[in-house]
Amino acid sequence: MSSISIRNVRKAYGKTQVLHGVDLEFADGAFVVILGPSGCGKSTLLRMIAGLEEITAGEIRIGDKVVNRLEPRERGCAMVFQNYALYPHMSVAGNIGYALKVAGVPKAERERRVAEVARVVGLEDYLSRRPGELSGGQRQRVAMGRAIVREPKVFLFDEPLSNLDAKLRVQMRAEIRRLHKRLAATSVFVTHDQVEAMTLADTLVVMNGGRVEQVGSPAEVYHRPRTRFVGAFIGAPAMNFIDGAMTPDGFNFDGRRIAVELPLARAHAGRPVALGVRPEQVELVAADSPGALPATVDFVEELGAGRVVYADIDGLPFAVALSEETDLAPGERVGLKLLPQSLHFFDGETGLRLGLAESVETSRAAVAAA
Amino acid sequence: MIERTPIFNAVTYAIMIGGLLVVLLPVWMAFTAATQTVEAVNRIPFSFALGDELLTNLGAAWQRGDFGTKLANSFILAAGVTLGKVMIAALSAFSIVYFNYRLRMIFFWVIFVTLMLPLEVRIVPTYAVAANALAPLQAILDVTGISALIAVLSGVEVSLQWNLLNSYVGLILPLVATATGTFLYRQFFMTVPDELAEAAKMDGAGAFRFFVEILMPLSRTNMLALATIMFVYAWNQYLWPLLVTTDRGTYGTAIIELKQMVPNPYGGLPDWNVAMAAALIVMLPPVVVVALMQRWFVRGLIATEK
Numbered sequence: 001m002s003s004i005s006i007r008n009v010r011k012a013y014g015k016t017q018v019l020h021g022v023d024l025e026f027a028d029g030a031f032v033v034i035l036g037p038s039g040c041g042k043s044t045l046l047r048m049i050a051g052l053e054e055i056t057a058g059e060i061r062i063g064d065k066v067v068n069r070l071e072p073r074e075r076g077c078a079m080v081f082q083n084y085a086l087y088p089h090m091s092v093a094g095n096i097g098y099a100l101k102v103a104g105v106p107k108a109e110r111e112r113r114v115a116e117v118a119r120v121v122g123l124e125d126y127l128s129r130r131p132g133e134l135s136g137g138q139r140q141r142v143a144m145g146r147a148i149v150r151e152p153k154v155f156l157f158d159e160p161l162s163n164l165d166a167k168l169r170v171q172m173r174a175e176i177r178r179l180h181k182r183l184a185a186t187s188v189f190v191t192h193d194q195v196e197a198m199t200l201a202d203t204l205v206v207m208n209g210g211r212v213e214q215v216g217s218p219a220e221v222y223h224r225p226r227t228r229f230v231g232a233f234i235g236a237p238a239m240n241f242i243d244g245a246m247t248p249d250g251f252n253f254d255g256r257r258i259a260v261e262l263p264l265a266r267a268h269a270g271r272p273v274a275l276g277v278r279p280e281q282v283e284l285v286a287a288d289s290p291g292a293l294p295a296t297v298d299f300v301e302e303l304g305a306g307r308v309v310y311a312d313i314d315g316l317p318f319a320v321a322l323s324e325e326t327d328l329a330p331g332e333r334v335g336l337k338l339l340p341q342s343l344h345f346f347d348g349e350t351g352l353r354l355g356l357a358e359s360v361e362t363s364r365a366a367v368a369a370a
Numbered sequence: 371m372i373e374r375t376p377i378f379n380a381v382t383y384a385i386m387i388g389g390l391l392v393v394l395l396p397v398w399m400a401f402t403a404a405t406q407t408v409e410a411v412n413r414i415p416f417s418f419a420l421g422d423e424l425l426t427n428l429g430a431a432w433q434r435g436d437f438g439t440k441l442a443n444s445f446i447l448a449a450g451v452t453l454g455k456v457m458i459a460a461l462s463a464f465s466i467v468y469f470n471y472r473l474r475m476i477f478f479w480v481i482f483v484t485l486m487l488p489l490e491v492r493i494v495p496t497y498a499v500a501a502n503a504l505a506p507l508q509a510i511l512d513v514t515g516i517s518a519l520i521a522v523l524s525g526v527e528v529s530l531q532w533n534l535l536n537s538y539v540g541l542i543l544p545l546v547a548t549a550t551g552t553f554l555y556r557q558f559f560m561t562v563p564d565e566l567a568e569a570a571k572m573d574g575a576g577a578f579r580f581f582v583e584i585l586m587p588l589s590r591t592n593m594l595a596l597a598t599i600m601f602v603y604a605w606n607q608y609l610w611p612l613l614v615t616t617d618r619g620t621y622g623t624a625i626i627e628l629k630q631m632v633p634n635p636y637g638g639l640p641d642w643n644v645a646m647a648a649a650l651i652v653m654l655p656p657v658v659v660v661a662l663m664q665r666w667f668v669r670g671l672i673a674t675e676k
Contacts, residue, residue, distance in 0.1 A: 052568050073574035085565035089587040099573035146573070 002063050002076070002153035002186045003028040004049065009058030011044055011210075018044050020210045021058070026188065026203065031180050033189045035197040036207035037233070042190045043158055045207070049188060050079050050156050062154060078147035079156040083163060084139045086131040086146075092118070093127040096145040103150075113149055120179070121145040137168045144176075148183065155180075157189040161196060173199060194234055198222070206230045226353050228346035231276045237308050237319045240282075242275045243348065251275050251345070254314065256293065258338060264345065264355045272348030279308060279321040281342035284328075285335040292335030293318075297328050311336070403646040404428070411643040427647035435627045435648050436619070443541075444605060444624040445655065450542035451604035452597050459551030459596065460589070464581050466552070467559040468567065485549040489610055497613055500540045504530035536617045544614075545604060551596050558592045559585065591666065598663040602656045624652045 004026040011019040019041045026032045034042040047053040049060060051072035060067055067075045078099075086095050097114040105113070118124050121141040131139055140160065147155055157176070161169045177200060180187050191197055197204055198218040206213045206221060206229075214226040225231035231239045244253025248269045251258045258275065285292045295311040295318060309320045309328055318336060328334065345354040398418065403411050406421035431437070466478050489496060499505060508530045511517040517528040534540030562585070570580040586593075608625050615621040631648045633640030 050568075050572065052571065072571045077572070079569070079572045081565045081569060083563060083565055085563060085569035087566065087569075087584055089584075098570075098575075102574045102579065146569075150573075 004032075004154065004186060004188070005059075005061040006045070006049075007059045007061075009045070009048065009060060010056045011041070011048065011053065012056045018210050019048075019056075022207075022210075022212055024205060024212065024215065026186060029184045029186055031177075031187045031189065031200060031202045032205060033191060033197040033201035033203070034205045034207060035191060035194060035233075036213075038192060040207045041210040042192075042207050046079075046156050046158055046188060046190045049075075049154070050077050051075050052079075076153040077156055078150050078152035078154070079158065080140075080143045080147050080160040082159040084131075084143040084160075086139060086142055088131055091128050091130060092123055092134070092142050092145075095131065095142050096149050099146065099150045117145045117149045120148060120182075121175075136164050137172065140164060140168075140172055141175075144179065148179070153185060155183075155185050155187040157187065157191075159191055160189075162191070162193065169196075176200065194236065198234075206233065208233070224353070225276070225344060226356065228274055228276065228351040228353075231344055231346065235278055235280075237279045237321060239276045239278050239344070240318045242277075242313075242316060242318075244273060244275060245348075246271050246273045246345070246354075251343075254316075258293075258343070259291075259340065260343070260345070261340070268345070268347075268354050273354065274346045274348055274351075276344035276346060277338055277342065279319040281339055282318075282320045283337040283339065284309065284320055284322065284326075285337045287333040287335045289335045289337065292337045295334055295336050297330055297332045297334060299330050300326065300328055309334075400646045400649050403642055404650050406643050408639055408641050408643055411641075411646075412639060423643065424647070427643045428651065430644045431631065431648035431651060434644065435624070435631055435651075437624060437627065437648070437651055439620070440622055440624040440627045441651070441655070443621060444652075446538055447541050447545075447607070447611065447623055448601050448604040448655075450538065451545045451607075452601045454542060454546035455548045455551050455600045456593055456597050458546055459548050460555050460581075460586070460593070462552045463555030463559055464585065467556055468577070481549050481552050484547065489544060493609065493613065496544050496610075500534040500544060500614055502530070503532040503534050535614055536621050538621070540614045541611055541621065541623075545607065545610060548600070551600065554592060554596055555589065558589050562588060594663055594666045598660055601659050605656050628652050 004024075006022055006024040006026075009019060009022045010017070022041075022045060034045065036042045044053055048055050049062075049067075051067065051070060051074075055068050062075055062077070087098065090098065093111075093114050096117055097110050100110045100113060114127070115124070118127055121144055123138065123141055123145060126134065126138060131142060134142065140163075143160065160176075161172055164172060173196060176189075189196075189200055201218050203215065204218045204221045205215050208229050214221055214230045216224075216226075221230060222234055225234065225239075228241070232241070242253050244251055246252075246260070246265055246268045247257075248266050249257070249262075250260045250265055251273060253275070287294050293313050295313045298310045298312055298317075301308040301310065306321055306323050307326060309322060309326065311318050311320065311334060313336070320336065346352065347354060399416070402418050402420055403416075404427050405424040406417070407423050410417065410421055462477075462481065466474060466481075502508075508517070508528070511528060511530075521527050534543070566584065567580060570584055575583065606625060607623070608629070611621075611623045612626055615623075615626075618626065628645075628648050631645045633642060633645060
């Protein structure tokens, strides 16, 4: 068993707190992606699991063993580093087999296992080359091979794809996924790239400022962000936010009102509230349609498969993603129709999603509808 | 960036050729002098033409200077110092860069300060220690009263003696410590990405294994550069070998011998031809070492993988 359990883990460098009590449970064989902006503590957390950083407080278990005091090699983790950290003076075979050599595996068996791993990562023809003679993608494969060869219980990936170009990144993403299926070891993957996170994760952990903001499946995190931060961080173009206040009959901002499910409105009446809407869940309608917010087009971004209209509602910027062609010109007046089931409300002070408890059912329905 | 014009090129070449002449002229002078007879070498003005007495002069110099033994001694000294410096510098830099302990910065600064205290400055205390390497320990025992205690209890007077004069150990050890080398390694180690050490940790390699199997191969070019510089440095040592060896016949180095062969003003016709031949002999080993090592420098510079 190699589930990972992180209990109230804290990390401080001197007086600077980096992690403020993180609690996470990763199931055996899960592919967990930790997503967050730089400096949110995600890499620190990963390195604490690996044993490269000391744990200031709290407890990390791998399987049912507390690993706080164990050396990295005793934890059964393998790690793929962002810059690969290959040994430049060793051949590919030497790099992949180094862990086995250190562990005292006999030469014949070592060679057999290295050859096998090289086949898995597609490097059979490069075994005698030095890392300096390989392309970025090939180096990445060596790094993965080096991790695989030890048959670890846990794989740790520290932004392994961020040094690759866009095309290779997509390809390596698929390979990592395939590899995970094949090896079925618990994997923890740290990234700041939301596309990587959404596509790879079974479980997505969003972190910010040393705290866990949300844990869930990628769809759950996308459709039901638990905090305003998560809403803003996930999705491109980013979620639109309108700051206003809740009254018993709806959401008010700038003298306008948007109708809201009544129980939610009543429960939070009088609170400052931020309304969040994803650009892809807004409809563009004629400027004078009833119930639509009037806005002015600033400019249109062409993305090929879709396009993003950047508009503003009396100075408040608002993006709308369209899949169909459009001939909107800057300065044109349009109407924005917000679909009631796709509105997200966050408390203006805490940033927490409103109705976290009561509206699970309705939002599940919204997920299904979307 | 710098504009290339014919005039500028001509000036650059002129400066370079001037520099080359300044460097090469004395060498050429030594060489021609070594090929001439005693009469020819003392003729005024000095002739830069080659004579035909080179082998005779070399033979005479070799004989008179006992260079078979002296070159061997110099080589033992230089090789020992080089090896010692390369090892000590690598280990101390490894400690300073890769380990986090309380006194780290203090050690770092102590090593740094020794840059300002070369052997020539501390030569008297160093000689005292070499004369009895256990003297500091003896002093500690005396001051703390342990030796007195032992004398009272067993009737044996403690008198520690370890004489390093007239030995290879005495020649080599005081020259081994090197701040320059430590800094060279330190700078190199700091350019090695941290992830490499972490990857080695994940692969299960301990500190010593990381040092030997990863850090040392990576710093090969550094090591060779340092070794070259230090070999020449140790080969050219004069003062310390002069002090520490009283038995010149057995432990004297080639440089001391060369000094002995420089003619003094009182002894008849000065045989500069033999002295210059001896100079050529003594110059040769460092030249060979630098020439051989240069190939490695270049190779190290081309392979810029990290």
